[in-house]
Amino acid sequence: MLNDVIRSAEERMEKAVQVFKRDVATVRAGRATPNMLDKVTVEYYGSQMPVNQVASITTPEPRQLVIAPWDKGLLSEIERAIQKSDLGLNPMNDGSVIRLILPPLTEERRQELVKVVRKMAEEARVALRNIRRDANEDLKKLEKSGDAPEDEVRRATDKVQALTDRFVAEIDKAATAKEKEILEV
Numbered sequence: 001m002l003n004d005v006i007r008s009a010e011e012r013m014e015k016a017v018q019v020f021k022r023d024v025a026t027v028r029a030g031r032a033t034p035n036m037l038d039k040v041t042v043e044y045y046g047s048q049m050p051v052n053q054v055a056s057i058t059t060p061e062p063r064q065l066v067i068a069p070w071d072k073g074l075l076s077e078i079e080r081a082i083q084k085s086d087l088g089l090n091p092m093n094d095g096s097v098i099r100l101i102l103p104p105l106t107e108e109r110r111q112e113l114v115k116v117v118r119k120m121a122e123e124a125r126v127a128l129r130n131i132r133r134d135a136n137e138d139l140k141k142l143e144k145s146g147d148a149p150e151d152e153v154r155r156a157t158d159k160v161q162a163l164t165d166r167f168v169a170e171i172d173k174a175a176t177a178k179e180k181e182i183l184e185v
Contacts, residue, residue: 002139002148002156009135010162013128013167020124020171025097027086027117032102040085042077051078065100074094096128105182113182121175125168132164 025035034057041048051057055069055078069078075093082091082100092099105113139156142148148156 001142005135005138005142006156006159006163009131010163012131013163014130016124016127017174018172020120021174024117024174027120027178027182028102028105032059032065032100034059034065034173036065036087036105037067037082039080040078040087041075042081044071044074044077051081054078063102063104067091067098067100067101068096069098076171085153110182114179117175117178117182121171124171128164128167132160135160150169 010044020177022038025033026038028036034052035094037051037057040051042051042054043049051067054071054074055067058066058068060066067078069075073100075095077090079093079098089102092101099165136157138152139160141149143150143153
């Protein structure tokens with residue numbers, strides 16, 4: 001019973017860290033990456049699809065993305081979706097591919113992006129703390145119902161705290177790496 005609670009908490013924390021890492025990868029740094037377009041979706045045959053599932057995205061230069069849709073009829077849809085997104089990029093459509101040129105980041109914009117990353121990291125830490133709280137409540141319920149002795153519950157609570165500390169450190173490491181990447185000129 002106790003191990004099930006710990007295992008469940010670990011799985012949920014792992015997912016929270018994965019979501020954070022995926023989200024932080026979409027934050028623009030100094031160079032172009034196809035991950036920047038992960039949140040951009042286009043309508044394709046009646047459903048919303050991520051751009052990376054309807055087109056190939058390449059980076060021929062460090063500050064340029066080329067989007068080549070598999071269905072040329074999607075060019076204007078992709079272009080519109082990029083303009084509506086919060087990327088702040090102006091797509092150039094040449095009839096067969098869309099080019100995105102990333103302007104160099106100003107120091108002010110870099111600081112704003114660092115703040116965004118820090119906010120995302122804090123939200124991920126809060127999610128981990130919520131998972132820890134839920135696991136601790138489940139452990140206390142097991143103790144109160146008589147299904148687990150007090151000392152085992154205390155050890156399990158310590159394990160949950162160790163898991164939380166480990167995953168918080170992982171988030172901090174990923175956030176620091178992204179901040180460094182953003183601030184590099």
